[in-house]
Amino acid sequence: MRPSLNGSPFAERAAAQSLPMAPGGLATALSRLCCHWLLTALDTQGSNDFGPFPIMQRLVNVARQKPLAFTAARNRTPLVLNFARYLATMKALVYRDKDRIALQDRPKPELSSPTDAIIKITKTTICGTDLHILKGDVATCKPGTILGHEGEGIVGEVGSAVTRFKPGDRVLISCISSCAKCEYCRRGMYSHCTSGGWILGNTIDGTQAEYTRVPHADSSLHAIPGAVDMGAMVMLSDIFPTALECGVQNGKVCPGSTVAIVGSGPVGLAALLTAQMYSPATIVVLDKDPKRLEVAKKLGATETINNSSEDAALAKVNEITGGKGFDTVIEAVGVPATFELCQKMLAPGGVLANVGVHGVPVKLHLDQLWAKNIAITTRLVDAGVTPMLINQVAAGKLRPVDLVTHRFKLEEGEEAYRTFSRAGETGALKVLIETGPNTIH
Template sequence: MNALVYLEPEQIAWGEVSKPTLLKPTDAIVKMTKTTICGTDLHILKGDVPTVTSGRILGHEGVGIVEAVGSAVTAFKKGDHVLISCITSCGKCEYCKKQMYAHCEDGGWVLGNLIDGTQAEYVRIPHADNSLYAIPPGGDEEALVMLSDIFPTSLEIGVLYGAVKPGDVVAIVGAGPIGMAALLTAQFYSPAKIIMIDMDRSRLDVAVRLGATHVVDSSNGDVAKAVLAHTKDGVDVAIEAVGLPQTFDICQHIVRPGGHIANIGVHGKSVNLELQKLWIQNITLTTGLVNTNTTPMLLKTVESKKLMPADLITHRFTFDQILEAYEVFGNAAEKNALKVIISAGDD
């Protein structure tokens, strides 16, 4: 089969590799029909994720068709259309029993990290019963690719950890796919204002279309001052959706007393935590890796058309165009890209 292989920082290749096989009774082999590229994949390419070693097949998102299942798999069979969770969970360990699937003792974020991932024609899914979701008949599989990672991540680590509630003023720093997904899911909880912050004017325009009440161009002037102009004394919830010291700083400077900073971004460098200012402000700071315990609910919202993840799709490619897809996604501002869909050629 063909797959996208990480070689070293800034080096990837699309080429022939061995097709995966069942290694444990709880495994499934899935024939990939659609996948995508995540901001985390770009962090891997930059060398920010040292657990990813040379030869690893990248990718942790997608949908596909079950090709084979191990003898212990009971929830799925050959031919089933499935959504692949970015988080693998055994369902039995101490962390899984707390719904902290990200910290599963025999799973967590392993796809495209510690084991081969989904940017391939076939992928092995450990603990298939707990790591796959059945796609409803007639489901929009392109839209559902967004439920592998970015929507549960934004909802859980941004909106829920940030404790967004009716009437809140919410600021989202970063109008990329994660920030846009936070924008869409924050609206479940009826905040009074949602302020989107980014330096890309076209993304800010999209944010307005998707529900942002205010936008701030971070390439011009004092960002914190511009945000504070829309508030009484700061925002109730500041969601960091980039993963840079500068964007984390913005959150520290705009959060109001008693507010929340919810960090979603993947950080490859240390940040300056201004605890000498924040300690007296009763600030709550949260971080996290998605647990995907909200995925079943999100599936229902997509099925009922209350949530429209397909609104974030800007580009489509086939598997043999995956290097071009990386080029486009890696230069998102220049290419006006949000999420890309990469489909099997015969799909």
């Protein structure tokens, strides 16, 4: 059967974009019909019957397998020009200026290095760091940049030096791009890679788009096992590695230890979930939001404390710990008040693992801490634990989807940002942004 035009998102987008067709009577009609057939064919799987137009099937096959090559096709008939023009653009969420973001049509990314891969994004999300960019706090991110450093999707095209991935593979995109060869990468400090680090959605275009280019693909992508639902794997791009590496591992959480997590936002709750992998005796979560404390309790917190009053919170800490304090305190907010509170909650020999991003100086009470053998750790996520987290999800021992509270289409990206930025009103934890079907177009 020839494909129907009804319900084709490609045909709808072509119509919405008012693509110009070949001029002149019958030629115009045929060009429009052929374009519609091509657009609709790309919405379907398998072969299509194009009757007396076998070239149409060849165009569909090329467009599916190598969209960038198709775009540059030398056979520049009006049909190819029109369809190539369509294939060469995508929707993307773009940082315009302070407090301004916009959904725009942008050119699809192309390979610029043999180690690159082009990924068809299926799901992405918004991070607190993206909000910092919108506030103008990240000088390295310039207006015009496509935002986002978290994503999952399908490999569309790979450079000649990429050996671990091929078109059609399901992949998770790490928030950290790493060459795996420089001095810092060889030390496991991938976030300080001399040609990578946090570059997606910062110094280069990111993942909040239909397609993205991933540098150093072999060491910056992770295969998603076939049996794993891709529903919320994107949560493993950033917040779960951040919580595990910067909070749980830096904090030396271990079997039988006592843990406090100050802040029950997405990263704090991810720390709660990953801390349970190490079987501590107690995990106490502190926050000022009663609703978030309810979520923490449902996700496994032994106790919760509302720290709206610091004195009352510290009294409860002393009650729970017998006046000893906690072996590990994870700061997951990033403001001076919570950093000071954390210093008052530590047991002798304890570790304060700072995860929150601080924008202003904080007080360090060394006069009170030095004699207690306290360690304070900081870290930028390296995402070296991502394979372990993927295995935990595959085994059913970790459910990142539990942190997803809102879902949006890419076209609703501006509303997604409004929802995430007003989390106190909306109850948002992580918002999931879906960009389209799990197929390459």
